[in-house]
Structures are given as C-alpha cells and as structure tokens.
Amino acid sequence: MDTLLSKCLLCSLGCDVAFRVKGEAVVGPEFCETGGSHSARVCARGLYGAELMTHPQRVATPLMRRDGVLREASWPVAIDSLASALKSIASTYGPESVAVVTEPTRSTAELEAVGRLARSLGAGAVSCMFEPQDLPLVAHEESAGVAAVVEANCVIVLGDVFFSHAVIAKEIIDAKYTARGNSLFVVDPRLSNTAWFASEHVQNRPGTEALVLACVLKALRASGKMAADAHAWIDSIDEKTLLEAAGVGRDAVARMARTFADAGKAALVVAPAARGMYDVALVARLARLVAEVSGEQKACVLLPSGGNVRGARQAAAKSDWKPFSTLMSELEAGKYRALLSFGADPLAAFPSPALSKAISGLDLVASVSLFRGEFEGASSVVLAGASWLETDGSAVLFDDSVAEWKSVGSPSWGARTLSDVIGLIEAAAGQTAGRPGSSRRDGASAVLDPSRSTLTARIETVRAAAAARAGDELSLVALPATGHAGAGAVTGWMQWAQDVFPGGFCELSAQDAAALGIAENDSVTVESSTARLDLRAKVTDRLKPGVMAVPGYDSSARALFSWQVGEDGWFSTGPGSVRVRRKQ
Amino acid sequence: MKRVFVNIDRCVACRTCSAACNYSHSEHRPTIGYGELREDVRLPFICRHCEEPQCLAACPRGAIKKLDSGAVKRMNMLCTGCGSCAVACPFGVIEPEVKSYIISKCDLCAARVAEGKVPACVMSCPAGALTFEEDDSIAEKTVMIGSSMTGRHPFFRRV
DSSP states (O other): OEEEEEEOOSSTTOOEEEEEEETTEEEEEEOOTTOOTTTTOOOHHHHGGGHHHHOTTSOOSOEEEETTEEEEOOHHHHHHHHHHHHHHHHHHHOGGGEEEEEOSSSOHHHHHHHHHHHHHHTOSEEEEOOOTTHHHHHSSOOOOOGGGTTTOSEEEEESOHHHHSGGGHHHHHHHHHSSTTOEEEEEOSBOOHHHHHOSEEEOOOTTOHHHHHHHHHHHHHHTTOSOTTSOGGGGGOOHHHHHHHHTOOHHHHHHHHHHHHHSSSEEEEEOOOSSSOSOHHHHHHHHHHHHHHTOTTEEEEEOOSSTTHHHHHHHHHHTTOBOHHHHHHHHHTTOOSEEEEESOOHHHHSOOHHHHHHHHTSSEEEEEESSOOHHHHTOSEEEEOOOGGGSOEEEEOTTSOEEEEOOSSSOSTTOOOHHHHHHHHHHHHGGGOSSOOOOOOOSOOOOOOTTSTHHHHHHHHHHHHHHTOOTTSEEEEEEOOSSSSSSSOOGGGSHHHHHHSOOSEEEEEHHHHHHHTOOTTOEEEEEOSSOEEEEEEEEESSBOTTEEEEETTOHHHHTTSOOEEOTTSSEEOOOEEEEEEEOO | OEEEEEOTTTOOOOOHHHHHHHHHTTTSOOSOEEEEETTTEEEEEOOOOOSSOHHHHHOTTOOEEEOTTSOEEEOTTTOOOOOHHHHHOTTOOSBOOSSTTOOBOOOTTHHHHHTTOOOHHHHHOTTSOEEEEEHHHHHHHHHHHHHHHHHHOTHHHHO
C-alpha cells in the first residue's frame, strides 16, 4: 500500500493531505507526518476529501436528457451531441450567445484551459463563480501567511474562522495562550465558537464590520498610535454615528485598537461568511490599513473560502473574464442561448427564481460535473468530470504562495479530467468559432484608494444601509462553510456533511423567541423578500435580539438572502432581512 | 498507561477527530461522539479506558478485555452486537448503532500505537486539543485546566 501526497482545495489554506492507495484504488486518507504547510493537521472536510474519488453518487458516465430524463450515453455520442448543439446555436445566434462558467476549486491550468476553450468557441462570456465575498476580499489586497499569526501577541478575527478554516485554530489559540497578556478579539454578530475563545468578543450588528474597522482607525489616530499627517480622511469619520450603527461600545473599540497597536506582533484575520457582511472590499481595505498604520510587525490575513481564488483571479485577469455577477445579470436579461458549466452550480450557490427561469429558458445547458446537483437538473448534457485530486496541478493560495500536487489516481469509473473533456469538446466543436470572442475588461477593477475620499463615501453607504433596517424585521446572518454549498458544491454530497453540518434550522435569540411565541424545535416560517422557508427553530443565547442565523452551507437557506450587483461589478450582499412566525 | 486527553480549553468543535476515527476504523462508525453542555461547551466524547470498565462487566460474551497495556479492547469475533456495553458505559462513548454484530469501541488505535505513532484522532486535531499522554500528567492537568477554565471563561460557571 502506498501513501500519496496531495493538496486540499476545499478552502484557501491549501493543506497537505495524504491518501492510502492500493493499486489504482484510493483506500482512505492518511496523515502526512512529513510536515508541510500545516504539518499533519487537516480539518474534517480535508480528511473526507477522499470520498470525492470513491463516492457512489458520482456521475460515472455522460448523461443526456431524453424525454425529460437524464439517461446514460457514451462519451462520443454525448460529445457529438454537445458539439452539434453548440454549432447550431453558433450558426443561428452567433457564437457570442454561448456563455462559459467555471469555479475556483480547480488547478490554475484547468481554469486557463476553460478560458482557452471559451476563446476557441468564440463565446460571449467566460466567468468564474466565486462566493460573493471571495473576489472583493482578494482582488486588490495582499494577504500575509499563517506565519503572521504564530507568536502574535494580539489577534483580531473578523468572522467565524474556526468553523470556516478550522486548521488555523491551533495557531490562533496558541497565539492567545502562549504568553500572559496575549489577547484575541473577535468581531462577529454571533457568539460563534471562535468568539467563545476570544478574550473580548465585540458583538456588532450584522454586516457592520467595516464600521468597526473605521472606528479602530479613528481610535488609533485619537490615541496617537499613527502618524497625524497620514490618511487625513480618517479625521472626518464621525465615530459616534458609526458606533451607534454598529451597536458597539466606544471603549471596546478603543481597547481593541490600543491592544493591537501596542502588541509586539499582531495579526488581523478576515474570514467572512458567504453572506451577511456589507462591502467586503471595503472591509479588506480597512483591515490592511489598520495593519499598515499601527506599526511594525502587524499583518493582515485575508482568507477567502474557495480553494484557488487567487489563481482564478489571475487566469481571469489574463484573458478578460467577466465578473460572475455580470454574467448572471446578462443571463437573466436573456443575452445568451447556451451555458456551459465546468463544475460550477450557480443554482445551488445563488438560488433565485429569476436565475432558475433564465437557465431553464436556454436552448442548451451543459455541465461537466462530479455530482447531479441543482444545475444538472436543468442540464441537457452532463459530462462526468473529475475533482482536482484526480489530476496534476497547481493553485495560488490565499497568501500568493503556489501549491503543487500530483494526481492521486485516475478519475473513478468513466469520468474524465477537465482538461481531457475540454480537449474532446475543442476537437469536436472548436471549428465553430466564426470570430474571436470580443474582448471585455473585467468590470471589477475599481481600486480602493485609501488616500481619496472614496472610503469615506463607502463607509457612509454601509452606515446608512445598517441604520436603515426595518424595526420589525430580523437581520439574517449566515453560519460560514467552505466548499459546501458554494463554489465547489461537492462536500454537501458526502454523508458526513449531513451529520456534522445539519441544515434546515434557524437560530433565534431567547428574547425574540419569547416575543414571537416560539419554543425550541418549533417549526417556523421564515420569509424574506426572495424566499419563504419552513425551518426548525433553535433558541440560543449566541445572538442578540433582532438577529437570526441560518446555515450558510444550506442551499435552500441561502435563498433567503438577496443580492444586487454593486457599482464595482461585485455582488453586494449584506445581512438579509426576514420575518418569522410560528407555523400553525 | 497512555490515554487520549481532551483539553476542553482548546476544542473548537470542528469534529476532525471524529472524521479521522471513522477513516482509521472503516469497519464501524466513529467512536468519537460530540456533546454539548448547554451550548457553550462542546467536547468530543472519547473512551476513558476505565480502571474498572463497566462495559467489560456488562458483556455477556466476555468480548471486552482489559489488556496489559491498560487499553480496554473489544474482540470482534466474540461480539454479538447485543449492546449491553453501550448501555453500561457511564460516559456514553460506545455507540450501539453499528453494523450487525459489531459494537464501535475505541481501541486507542492499537495498530498505530504499535508502530510508535499516536492515535488518529490525536494526529488530526487541528486545534491541538487532543494529546496522547501518560496517566500521571493527565491527573495534574485535569485539575489545572478545571480551575483555569472557571477563571477564564465565565460560561463555565453557569454550567
């Protein structure tokens, strides 16, 4: 029995994982005792990653829809049918009526191959489906590595990082416990497991992390911890109104700012959940600023949820991909006739009636996928794809380091790697390109310049949005998860996920539950502007009154959040707004 | 005897130990469950390998034995899956819901320990909450952690 080393791409940390292999078959995970980026430590998602290769529900052969049902087909038949459908759409509507989408749990080479295929088809759009918070988080900001957290005397965490990126728990807990006086601040509207560990939990109103960081900057300026002539715009911040909108005490923010600036070594970790934070780009910018202005040896760690977000961003920048938000708006506007998905499941990640309607109205929906997800339910051709583990590759991790890995085994059953599938489609349909795809700039290029007044305006926008919430509605935040219902949409298929991350519930504060006459385990109806769901109530003291939490990894619960496309081309999300009542 | 020691102060409830256990013993469900005290404290439930095991006393087939090393081991060939040990265990760490004739029971990863490695759950813990140590050191630490926990985290006073 051999042990093969690989990488986990289910979150951006890119941990080393090892697998026991007997002949061609993967028997199970092994622990890499050789060291590596995080030594032997892998979270439950990484350990169960082996299931991806041997999962009984994997799509084993190509499927084609006949009489409304997906039936098995051979590779040549499926590829020919896909190619001829693409050709007929290209000749009728022009090749630019084809859109191509992929997702970031892929090696950089595979993402680039998708871009090449789109070019050779002359496709009107090619895009990568990120979680809403991922692209704004990494687009213009550099991140420090995990080493910044080790030996830090003060760590500030934004988000529930022990849930979303469990592997850096040891570094953060070590940072808190190794020396007397070390401190851990957690800014989160929910008393998460991460917040439970904090020496001080700053429980803000949902979505107002940007306001808290702006107040930290102001506190740094007021206490003389940063140069008086730098970033003059900070003086114009109205601390009182921001704190009021964020629901945070002035002393708590001042203490956090002072401790961070006075610590010999400190780190600020930003790990937002998939929904529930206003203006993530602004949060990332302000987090970097806090680290920059508060002295030496201060670092900012930005943790997106997807595996190869930075690699996908690079691939996208190279060949002018469209932001996914733009592609979605254009799909809903009926600009395309065909959609090819390479692993992405937009219907699970961004469930909305408008998108479902747009996709079901297309002439051709084709997918290369591991599982029969929501998107495959709407596809006419499904090709059996492989995960990143079944091919050699490299990825760019959250701190811009490059991770390389070798294939653990050839794709299970009749599946093929993404590169192989792309080669087959290119060979069969590559000749259709009537003209090269028109070149479009990535709309997400509005750089946030800290010296200009843009930041003040955006902070004011967040404040206004936070302050404008309706009094009788509850703010909705999401429990985080990586690689689960989001971009990869793969871990949701594993049996363990249902045990470890159960769905179908919502958390309510005891005060709200009493006011609404709701008891633990009652069935409640939750209604937002976009969806209406029946969920099981969990009464908790983790939340302040007026706030409700649903699992962000539960695709149906995600439908409760609305989103718009912001000015800079990114998704503008933020906490949802819901009405809850006991089900009669 | 060496045991698996849980530092509740460090557990982040990520359940990786449960996953690791599942894969190391693919013939049965993981032997590590989870419990919550109110909802403030979560901790893995791991076999204590008791001095006087109630499961051993309860087993009608004599399928559970205490080895010289101190580990309490279930003999697969003798187990009929009657579930008596699961009922007898005062800590609720034996799961009766298993394949026919096999009860899931922690064996301290005997095969791994024989190779000089630590058990799979300890190896995998991302937060460093599980350690594999001698009894003596555990007795000291248990007291220390208990008091430091009460001092540091107000939640523990309420439980």
